[in-house]
Amino acid sequence: MRGKLLVAAVAMIGFLFCVSGTGQAQEKEKAPAKKIAIRAGRLIDGKSDTPIANALILVEGEKIVAVSAGGTAPAGVELIDLSKATVLPGLVDTHTHLLLNGDVTAEDYDVQLLKQSIPYRAILSARNARIALEHGFTTMRDLETEGAMYADVDIKNAIANGEVPGPRMQVATRAMTPTGMYPLLGYSWELQVPKGVQYVDGVEGARKAVREQVMYGADWIKYYSDRRYHFEADGVLHSMVNFTDEEAKAIVDETHRLGKKVAAHAIGSDGIAAALRAGVDTIEHGDGLTDALMDEMVRKGVYWVPTITVGAYVAPGRGGNWTKMVDLEKAAFQKALKKNVKIAMGTDAGGFDWKELNQAKEFEYYVNYGMTPMQAIRSGTTVPAELLGWSDKMGTIEAGKWADLVAVSGDPLKDITELERAKFVMKGGVVFKNELR
Numbered sequence: 001m002r003g004k005l006l007v008a009a010v011a012m013i014g015f016l017f018c019v020s021g022t023g024q025a026q027e028k029e030k031a032p033a034k035k036i037a038i039r040a041g042r043l044i045d046g047k048s049d050t051p052i053a054n055a056l057i058l059v060e061g062e063k064i065v066a067v068s069a070g071g072t073a074p075a076g077v078e079l080i081d082l083s084k085a086t087v088l089p090g091l092v093d094t095h096t097h098l099l100l101n102g103d104v105t106a107e108d109y110d111v112q113l114l115k116q117s118i119p120y121r122a123i124l125s126a127r128n129a130r131i132a133l134e135h136g137f138t139t140m141r142d143l144e145t146e147g148a149m150y151a152d153v154d155i156k157n158a159i160a161n162g163e164v165p166g167p168r169m170q171v172a173t174r175a176m177t178p179t180g181m182y183p184l185l186g187y188s189w190e191l192q193v194p195k196g197v198q199y200v201d202g203v204e205g206a207r208k209a210v211r212e213q214v215m216y217g218a219d220w221i222k223y224y225s226d227r228r229y230h231f232e233a234d235g236v237l238h239s240m241v242n243f244t245d246e247e248a249k250a251i252v253d254e255t256h257r258l259g260k261k262v263a264a265h266a267i268g269s270d271g272i273a274a275a276l277r278a279g280v281d282t283i284e285h286g287d288g289l290t291d292a293l294m295d296e297m298v299r300k301g302v303y304w305v306p307t308i309t310v311g312a313y314v315a316p317g318r319g320g321n322w323t324k325m326v327d328l329e330k331a332a333f334q335k336a337l338k339k340n341v342k343i344a345m346g347t348d349a350g351g352f353d354w355k356e357l358n359q360a361k362e363f364e365y366y367v368n369y370g371m372t373p374m375q376a377i378r379s380g381t382t383v384p385a386e387l388l389g390w391s392d393k394m395g396t397i398e399a400g401k402w403a404d405l406v407a408v409s410g411d412p413l414k415d416i417t418e419l420e421r422a423k424f425v426m427k428g429g430v431v432f433k434n435e436l437r
């Protein structure tokens with residue numbers, strides 16, 4: 001009897017939890033919204049082609065309520081003086097791995113999955129989230145946990161609940177490949193080793209896996225479209241495609257049916273082509289993009305997330321084709337710019353050590369590869385806002401948007417590396433960092 005009561009009580013608690021804890025941040029107790037005025041020497045608002053001099057930004061609670069050129073701060077409101085700095089919208093990285101800390105070699109990767117517990121990795125991910133915010137990244141799309149199951153949903157919720165500092169998150173949870181097509185591989189068949197993804201097979205399996213990941217909090221579904229990248233006589237980077245077309249289409253269809261979006265890791269031209277056939281929303285890496293594939297992306301409105309930083313970072317350690325792939329991607333980037341492919345800033349942070357490289361280095365590559373500094377800034381603000389479906393909430397500095405702001409000392413339109421030295425960071429109207437006092 002007592003046993004039955006206990007079971008009933010546990011079931012009841014579980015039920016209540018499901019009803020109230022939908023994986024979203026709970027609304028906090030409403031205190032009167034704090035008002036802050038910010039004086040920006042130079043404002044890059046994400047909309048105008050030229051900066052606004054001596055701008056005044058009024059913030060109330062977590063939102064921006066007014067932006068004007070010049071103007072006087074209302075009396076009795078806290079004034080933050082950034083008159084010697086450039087203020088920009090909070091930066092966005094659309095491809096990160098908070099649960100990973102560098103994987104130049106297969107061994108680096110295996111050690112993390114085999115020797116570190118998921119709780120330990122989750123603790124490091126909180127540290128990484130803080131580093132990202134310190135660097136001015138107020139929003140990130142985290143594209144899979146690499147064997148840490150659904151821990152990205154936990155870090156996302158801990159940040160949203162104000163327990164630990166970090167960017168706003170959209171997360172992809174476990175990612176998918178068919179059986180045997182992603183590490184950990186090569187261990188004795190007698191051992192059950194962890195896998196970096198969820199193995200998914202068949203059309204029904206694909207639909208079930210999507211439902212499962214969405215149930216546990218995935219905002220995005222990520223799958224690996226290809227592997228084994230190699231150059232062929234045509235000079236194109238080819239690859240081996242992982243899923244059958246039927247399986248990939250089932251993943252995309254089920255994800256869209258549930259109101260979510262799909263990111264495909266696709267490096268070789270064959271993998272990119274397969275992902276586009278399946279109808280994905282974003283192509284990750286995309287080194288092997290050809291003219292025809294870029295045209296198809298433009299036609300279908302698919303975003304490209306180039307992750308140049310990680311490619312350049314791992315190439316020396318990995319050798320083989322990786323150096324050639326960096327050069328190839330540079331050429332693809334220049335073509336994509338001419339063709340107006342939608343390029344969203346993404347770095348693959350976590351593929352490199354969070355403590356070693358600042359994600360904002362990616363902007364430097366984009367400018368070196370041919371973007372104007374303003375285009376590069378938009379690739380990391382307004383374009384990702386659109387990719388994330390949050391254009392009405394972020395990406396620009398204007399009334400009604402979240403007060404997510406970054407300031408740098410110099411002029412990033414003259415020197416894009418200024419973005420690698422964020423001196424002031426505000427997220428949702430709360431100052432996280434201010435070295436410009």
Ligand SMILES: [Zn+2]
Binds near residue numbers: 095097143351
């Ligand atoms: Zn990645």
